Amino acid sequence: xxxxxxxxxxxxxxxxxxxxxxxxxxxxxxxxxxxxxxxxxxxxxxxxxxxxxxxxxxxxxxxxxxxxxxxxxxxxxxxxxxxxxxxxxxxxxxxxxxxxxxxxxxxxxxxxxxxxxxxxxxxxxxxxxxxxxxxxxxxxxxxxxxxxxxxxxxxxxxxxxxxxxxxxxxxxxxxxxxxxxxxxxxxxxxxxxxxxxxxxxxxxxxxxxxxxxxxxxxxxxxxxxxxxxxxxxxxxxxxxxxxxxxxxxxxxxxxxxxxxxxxxxxxxxxxxxxxxxxxxxxxxxxxxxxxxxxxxxxxxxxxxxxxxxxxxxxxxxxxxxxxxxxxxxxxxxxxxxxxxxxxxxxxxxxxxxxxxxxxxxxxxxxxxxxxxxxxxxxxxxxxxxxxxxxxxxxxxxxxxxxxxxxxxxxxxxxxxxxxxxxxxxxxxxxxxxxxxxxxxxxx
Amino acid sequence: xxxxxxxxxxxxxxxxxxxxxxxxxxxxxxxxxxxxxxxxxxxxxxxxxxxxxxxxxxxxxxxxxxxxxxxxxxxxxxxxxxxxxxxxxxxxxxxxxxxxxxxxxxxxxxxxxxxxxxxxxxxxxxxxxxxxxxxxxxxxxxxxxxxxxxxxxxxxxxxxxxxxxxxxxxxxxxxxxxxxxxxxxxxxxxxxxxxxxxxxxxxxxxxxxxxxxxxxxxxxxxxxxxxxxxxxxxxxxxxxxxxxxxxxxxx
Numbered sequence: 001x002x003x004x005x006x007x008x009x010x011x012x013x014x015x016x017x018x019x020x021x022x023x024x025x026x027x028x029x030x031x032x033x034x035x036x037x038x039x040x041x042x043x044x045x046x047x048x049x050x051x052x053x054x055x056x057x058x059x060x061x062x063x064x065x066x067x068x069x070x071x072x073x074x075x076x077x078x079x080x081x082x083x084x085x086x087x088x089x090x091x092x093x094x095x096x097x098x099x100x101x102x103x104x105x106x107x108x109x110x111x112x113x114x115x116x117x118x119x120x121x122x123x124x125x126x127x128x129x130x131x132x133x134x135x136x137x138x139x140x141x142x143x144x145x146x147x148x149x150x151x152x153x154x155x156x157x158x159x160x161x162x163x164x165x166x167x168x169x170x171x172x173x174x175x176x177x178x179x180x181x182x183x184x185x186x187x188x189x190x191x192x193x194x195x196x197x198x199x200x201x202x203x204x205x206x207x208x209x210x211x212x213x214x215x216x217x218x219x220x221x222x223x224x225x226x227x228x229x230x231x232x233x234x235x236x237x238x239x240x241x242x243x244x245x246x247x248x249x250x251x252x253x254x255x256x257x258x259x260x261x262x263x264x265x266x267x268x269x270x271x272x273x274x275x276x277x278x279x280x281x282x283x284x285x286x287x288x289x290x291x292x293x294x295x296x297x298x299x300x301x302x303x304x305x306x307x308x309x310x311x312x313x314x315x316x317x318x319x320x321x322x323x324x325x326x327x328x329x330x331x332x333x334x335x336x337x338x339x340x341x342x343x344x345x346x347x348x349x350x351x352x353x354x355x356x357x358x359x360x361x362x363x364x365x366x367x368x369x370x371x372x373x374x375x376x377x378x379x380x381x382x383x384x385x386x387x388x389x390x391x392x393x394x395x396x397x398x399x400x401x402x403x404x405x406x407x408x409x410x411x412x413x414x415x416x417x418x419x420x421x422x423x424x425x426x427x428x429x430x431x432x433x434x435x436x437x438x439x440x441x442x443x
Numbered sequence: 444x445x446x447x448x449x450x451x452x453x454x455x456x457x458x459x460x461x462x463x464x465x466x467x468x469x470x471x472x473x474x475x476x477x478x479x480x481x482x483x484x485x486x487x488x489x490x491x492x493x494x495x496x497x498x499x500x501x502x503x504x505x506x507x508x509x510x511x512x513x514x515x516x517x518x519x520x521x522x523x524x525x526x527x528x529x530x531x532x533x534x535x536x537x538x539x540x541x542x543x544x545x546x547x548x549x550x551x552x553x554x555x556x557x558x559x560x561x562x563x564x565x566x567x568x569x570x571x572x573x574x575x576x577x578x579x580x581x582x583x584x585x586x587x588x589x590x591x592x593x594x595x596x597x598x599x600x601x602x603x604x605x606x607x608x609x610x611x612x613x614x615x616x617x618x619x620x621x622x623x624x625x626x627x628x629x630x631x632x633x634x635x636x637x638x639x640x641x642x643x644x645x646x647x648x649x650x651x652x653x654x655x656x657x658x659x660x661x662x663x664x665x666x667x668x669x670x671x672x673x674x675x676x677x678x679x680x681x682x683x684x685x686x687x688x689x690x691x692x693x694x
């Protein structure tokens with residue numbers, strides 16, 4: 001008997017869909033898209049660890065259970081101010097439990113033709129276009145379809161050819177825990193035209209602890225010569241689950257420079273699929289994850305080089321503490337046409353306890369013969385010589401350990417483009433270390 | 444001030460120091476010379492409290508304190524400083540930040556007030572000038588990508604800032620060109636003081652032209668084999684370890 005690769009959704013999902021579908025944004029084409037998506041979700045279900053891409057994460061345990069759609073909650077400026085980034089010029093969409101918070105969002109005054117809107121608005125304005133964007137992905141698990149069935153908000157961003165947007169755009173997703181389990185399904189679309197430029201900041205934060213699933217799907221399309229800088233920070237509560245799926249497609253000479261920090265969350269899946277369809281693309285994926293307690297963070301990256309002369313680099317570092325577990329699976333596929341590809345990957349991990357666990361799996365699939373590809377994975381504890389050096393200068397052991405732990409990942413934090421977000425990430429990282437608050441001068 | 448009595452130390456089950464005794468009084472500079480493998484660096488690490496060095500017999504005290512009972516950071520607070528032969532590179536930790544944390548940690552442990560940011564800057568500029576550490580090295584990560592000479596100067600800079608009672612210099616001359624050697628020695632000489640003891644561990648007598656010791660000891664086979672004044676170092680230079688020690692020269 002072959003062990004099952006999928007788990008059927010709990011009947012509560014169908015009940016919920018039947019109950020709410022009439023009140024979700026969009027009728028007509030959107031309604032039928034939602035119906036189709038829900039059917040797909042029902043058929044695909046949740047992956048078991050027999051599915052190779054989910055080998056290290058038993059995701060059904062946290063997600064296949066009765067959950068209501070997260071309710072709208074009004075929050076004030078005081079609740080959000082600590083999470084604002086991008087400086088005074090920034091434009092911003094703020095979502096609370098998957099609902100736009102219009103009174104604190106601000107997207108006016110952008111150059112002509114630039115669209116930064118909530119998905120719900122876009123559904124009203126142009127349902128057929130949104131429905132097309134929700135077209136089924138070539139997928140063997142159900143999360144993307146689940147999102148397409150239930151999504152009610154998210155960012156819709158379009159930058160026309162040749163436009164460089166000066167002001168950073170921040171997407172701030174706040175989660176407010178409820179008495180019982182809830183879920184939200186944000187959907188984001190980011191399209192940059194030829195030669196367009198944008199700085200995108202994405203923040204996920206918890207305002208109140210609670211059992212919440214955020215099932216986010218984002219699609220980034222970069223046309224020729226477009227440049228996107230994407231900073232992404234996640235600091236969630238340990239009862240929260242975040243399933244993030246980012247698909248990106250890049251054309252000739254496009255550049256994606258992304259830095260991700262995952263600094264809290266019960267179960268976090270950071271999945272990135274990059275299709276490099278053009279030549280001379282630069283695709284830089286930087287990331288750092290710090291896990292503690294019983295947290296679980298799973299990074300799954302797939303980069304597909306489909307044309308010659310492009311460059312990709314994955315640089316991820318992890319600090320794994322307590323009884324937590326982290327997984328990193330990075331795949332580089334180089335198609336036969338993609339000659340002279342440069343593709344690099346590194347994943348370095350610091351294991352702070354005997355109970356912490358890391359699974360690191362590099363995977364190269366190369367069909368071209370003239371390429372430079374490399375990967376390296378390491379896993380270790382703090383360097384005894386460094387620790388002795390600091391202690392011999394008078395630093396107490398716990399402080400020396402915290403300094404060295406932060407220092408291990410320090411270079412990744414430096415890669416954030418937005419200074420405010422970088423500081424927020426650095427402070428959140430230090431807060432995870434014993435005595436870390438006292439180390440803020442390190443920054 | 445420093446009193447080492449019949450010290451036996453083993454590393455990975457192998458006896459390295461086999462009954463070393465040494466006394467250094469306040470204000471004195473002692474040189475410890477010896478062939479490779481004689482136990483010089485082991486002595487340095489044991490004094491600073493590094494893991495992996497098992498003291499099987501004997502005692503080490505600094506003033507009234509039993510050093511062997513103390514953790515490395517407690518030894519630093521008690522006034523021990525080891526300038527290492529191979530200073531460790533620590534990317535991600537800025538040199539200046541580290542120095543200030545170290546200084547304040549040691550001051551707190553000694554019951555002194557922490558230094559203000561302004562006071563710290565004043566001190567470090569002065570100390571850096573004396574030992575020839577450039578400003579940009581202060582801002583860089585600790586020892587990361589420093590040349591051999593820059594690392595050694597940075598050790599002496601730390602020593603100047605932490606104002607130890609006992610400074611141990613482990614092969615501080617190795618990897619230094621003559622100009623760097625002179626600056627480093629000058630820095631050390633500035634730190635000579637009536638209430639500070641300095642132990643200079645070296646393979647060559649060259650450094651002792653610049654840091655003139657009060658006493659010279661020859662370490663071989665885990666023990667001090669001979670002690671004398673500065674002329675002993677010159678004799679070693681002339682005759683070599685074999686000539687001075689005969690069959691005891693072998694490590």
